[in-house]
Amino acid sequence: MIRKKIVAGNWKMNLQLEQALELVKTISNQSTDISNVDLIIFPPALFLLEIDKIKSQLKVGVQNFYPKENGAFTGEISIAQIKNCGASHALIGHSERREIFHESEEFIKQKVDAAIIHTIGVIFCCGEPLHIRENNSQFTYVKQQLIDSLFHLSDDEILKCVVAYEPIWAIGTGKTATIEQAEEMHSEIRSWIAEYYSQEIADSISILYGGSCNGTNAKELFACPNVDGGLIGGASLQAESFITIARSF
Numbered sequence: 001m002i003r004k005k006i007v008a009g010n011w012k013m014n015l016q017l018e019q020a021l022e023l024v025k026t027i028s029n030q031s032t033d034i035s036n037v038d039l040i041i042f043p044p045a046l047f048l049l050e051i052d053k054i055k056s057q058l059k060v061g062v063q064n065f066y067p068k069e070n071g072a073f074t075g076e077i078s079i080a081q082i083k084n085c086g087a088s089h090a091l092i093g094h095s096e097r098r099e100i101f102h103e104s105e106e107f108i109k110q111k112v113d114a115a116i117i118h119t120i121g122v123i124f125c126c127g128e129p130l131h132i133r134e135n136n137s138q139f140t141y142v143k144q145q146l147i148d149s150l151f152h153l154s155d156d157e158i159l160k161c162v163v164a165y166e167p168i169w170a171i172g173t174g175k176t177a178t179i180e181q182a183e184e185m186h187s188e189i190r191s192w193i194a195e196y197y198s199q200e201i202a203d204s205i206s207i208l209y210g211g212s213c214n215g216t217n218a219k220e221l222f223a224c225p226n227v228d229g230g231l232i233g234g235a236s237l238q239a240e241s242f243i244t245i246a247r248s249f
């Protein structure tokens, strides 16, 4: 079963417009020969239109949106609007949105549904905080996140999703999951997809690792049979490290 390999860059709330455009140009110039990996960047949404003009083979997504069609939601951006400005993917369920912005499982589920309706590719983020890992409850915790907000989808719908496992204790900390920890969780996630859907569907869905993934550790992480790529934070802000990661398969 050939799954899509994906390297995605979550820029979070970083960079000014000029720096962002420079980064897009460099990444796209230096990745013209990379044909076996989908590269997706998640810049601040304000920059979408300018990036859309120069993105060439790169795919572009949003870090956030509001799951209503339109209306009185001051400050929010709808999925139709972000699609209109060139986005094809969305991050949903990122731990920073869950923790800092108190996004609930139910709200995350609504976002998943809105993205599916508008044919936006879902990168569904899940992952446990440190105290859950220390209790050895990470499998129950992550499985529940998937059950609560993703596993209501139909077979056809879930096939449009990518799962990103990001242990919270590894995000921005420089403390990557070991290859054993990453492979173990990814293989569990795949087995839950098989349990709720089918083995065939489970084998088709890409599962990305995120959390202090960089040009040095990507190679061994991506060599794990159930790791199909990465969701990169800090190391996606520089073309060189992002490209090195993209070449790590």
Ligand code: 13P
Residues within 6 Å of the ligand: 010, 094, 166, 170, 171, 172, 173, 174, 210, 211, 212, 213, 231, 232, 233, 234, 235
């Ligand atoms: P870092 O790669 O900076 O740890 O961030 C990971 C992440 O949160 C990507 O969404």
